[in-house]
Amino acid sequence: MSDGEFGKPVILAVGDVLMVGDREKILRDAGLAVEHVADGAAALAFAQKPVPQVWLVGERLPDMEGVALLRALRERNLSHTALIALKNEGEPTANRVRGAYDFLIEPVSALKLVTALRNARERAMLHAAVEDLSPDMGPAGYFGFIGRSVAMRSVYRMMESVAASRATVFITGERGTGKIVCANAIHKAGPNAGAPFVCVDCTAVAQDKLDASIFGYAPELEIDTDFGPGGAIAKANGGTLFIREICALDLPLQEKILKFLQTGSHVPFGNSTDGQVPVNDVDVRVICDTDRDPMKEVTAGRFRQDLFYRLHVLPIHLPALRDRGGDAVEIAGRTLREAAAEAGKRFRTLTPEARAAIAAYDWPGNVRELHSVIHEAVAAHDGVSLSVDMLPSFLGGAIANETPESPQDAEKPGAAEDASASDMQTVADDPHEDEGPVLKVDIGITLADMERNFIEATIDACDGSLPRAAKMLGVSPSTLYRKRDSWTMGR
Template sequence: MNHSILVVDDEERLAIVLAAALEDMGHAATAVGGAHEAMQRLERERFDLVLTDLRMPDMDGRALLGEIRRRWPETPVIILTAFATVRDAVELVKEGAFDYIAKPFEIDHVAATVARALRLADVVRDNERLRGELDGRYNLGTLVGDSASFRKVIRQITEVCETRATVLLTGESGSGKDVVARAIHFNSPRRNQPFIAVNCAALPENLLESELFGHVKGAFTGATANRIGRFAAADGGTLFLDEIGDMPIGLQAKLLRAVQELTFEPIGANRSQKVDVRLIAATHQDMRAAVTEGRFREDLFYRLNVFPVRLPPLRERAGDIPLLAADFLRRLADSMGKRITGFSPAALSAMSAHDWPGNIRELHNCVERAVIVARNPVIDLPDLPQDLFSNVRRGGREGLPQDLDAELERIERDFIIDALQRANGVQVQAAKLLGVSERSLWHRIKKLDIRLARKVAE
């Protein structure tokens, strides 16, 4: 990777020679003769590293370091200093300089110190990029929907983000509980701390206990080393306990203490460990029924149910389907490098008529499949998965059709007749409504034996 380095020294010949040496190492180096000129360059350009002399007239290296730390804190600074002022350079390292190089110096020493500083700069930049991606992915603006039921969810999330209250997310599988949990974390004061997720239904009881609380070496057969648990890993941040309703009853007592006191013992340990963790739990189960049936501890339920948020299934927010589908289409088309601009009215009508038992996850999969197979800029009915029509809500039909071809033909006929009625029988306008060419519509009308009048009869 080609890095950009700024060399600052009032001995301009030394600055030029050092910049040339850095360029021989494969870097892009710029030499300037003072701190004021360095500040002007930093305001105009981005540098991955600054090497600056300590003793300079007007503005010295200490003052320059202070300005860089204040305005560009992600940029590492290496101090160049004469041997007699090494003690000052050590103090500057404590104030935030990456390291110092004593004059006269060996180029090999410079190369090694610069390499270490640039590795740090790369890590910081990658972390910033990932953080930006996470913030962009989980900011509240990415929670798509305008239905009354989903606006209520957004309002609840906004209310609870800034608190440290425990949140219980309930809703059917695929309704977006994981995304909402992450949105709560990344819009909270803990956003810069860890977000740790555990699926309580994915592991048996003995493994889940070790996963949550960790263990010490020798605690059980196979425990060959100490292991930190998810509670400890989430210290300072958020712990997301997904599918909490499936947690074994035997483990719930230990979890209750951890939730109440934020204290636990790793398996095999004889000393308690305290953590500062914000808890978010999620389940698709009816937790009150689980408590009544003895499958879930009542005291633990009330500890988790401090701030309940119910995520509505997609069938209860059908008006959000076009918005969600358009959002998925934009992201998926960009990632696949395909130029797809939208959905035909027929495709949107078909998606709006579907019950979506798999909720948002199923809709995402449907759009992804359509993007893969689509050959035109607009996704049309044939691009959608054919099983999408197996339980549409038309005419009170439920379950699988007896004849899939006949059912699809009936649906296509309904869409065409509906478009022709809206267009008063004008095929050009009806074709535009359906997102197909006039020739394609004519062939479909002929294939389905739809009889046309000046105005199509109902």
């Protein structure tokens, strides 16, 4: 493997962490590329390589403590890394695993170890994606997605990377996060974009018709499905078969899916496998998704472990809307203009209070819920700007204590001095754009002061709430707390 080859990070095992049972063989059989070094010094030398890496570090190494190695790696601010610490049961946890992406307490099962490493590998790939985002993709979205947050830019890069492949993709994420949009985008970005894209929803098709719907059925049978006698596989020939909620399949049908993925052939429903020549003249790319936690399904015995490993070659996890920074406001603005155009309404923008309410809400139903809220508001109201009182009360309540500055407040003694001291001024909203208030920065201000003033202005706009300000800025609240602490200590 060449250094820097995207999508194939090396898993580096440090010390004797693989010297338990057949761990090394298990990892390799699961498709994980593993390298091994004996001690911390060799690990730090390996860290000079520019490949995405996952580190598996034991509690104690021949030349240092495992926590010392984790600290040394963090001090180097290495990119494209995910660190996993293996700890012995009974050891203190709080300080021993600081700096690790994940930690596992021995004894660790093979399934848990493989899953942790796969998740860490995906994280390393996503971090690499942020720095390698294609310039022609644009900052605001990708094939129907809207949003420019770091989390989504990582997903866009992953989607672009896997689109060129014909390998199976497994999409996970909460309901409403856009898994159908993701599958469509991968298909449209791939080499067979003009070929069929066929979706089978395993929760919408009767269980006794799923086999015939996917694989087709014997000619002598008369089964009413949406995909004809050849099934969805035949209908998707040359293109993409999207299996929605694959965890809803029963175990026998999961086994049939696994065999199809392994061999490329299948036997239609109603045909005996004994002496029956399988159908193998189809060329189909398979994409699957699930709203469930697939690992919990495997542990509960409801989902085949071997199928999980086979599907998890190219995993994509879609973040919840609450984890996407300011994307909610951007999605709301775009949805508002589209819904208004469809309904013949005048809406162009969201008021600042409406934007603040949308940014502050957690959106448990994700993008789907946001779309519904905006469409309902457009149907019930009209105007140039959508105000917070036009939104459901549960949104207005999030900023019930926030009121816009009154003209009298602006004329209070000292108001001009306060504006000058902040080095920034708020400019009136453009009624034709939905980008929020514009901030004008005085020439000569340092970059550090500009950042501080911008953050403080955002916190003030959120009535002093750091969590809400963090949502609007697209960072974690801990980042704002750390910056404020550093400003205090620097006085």
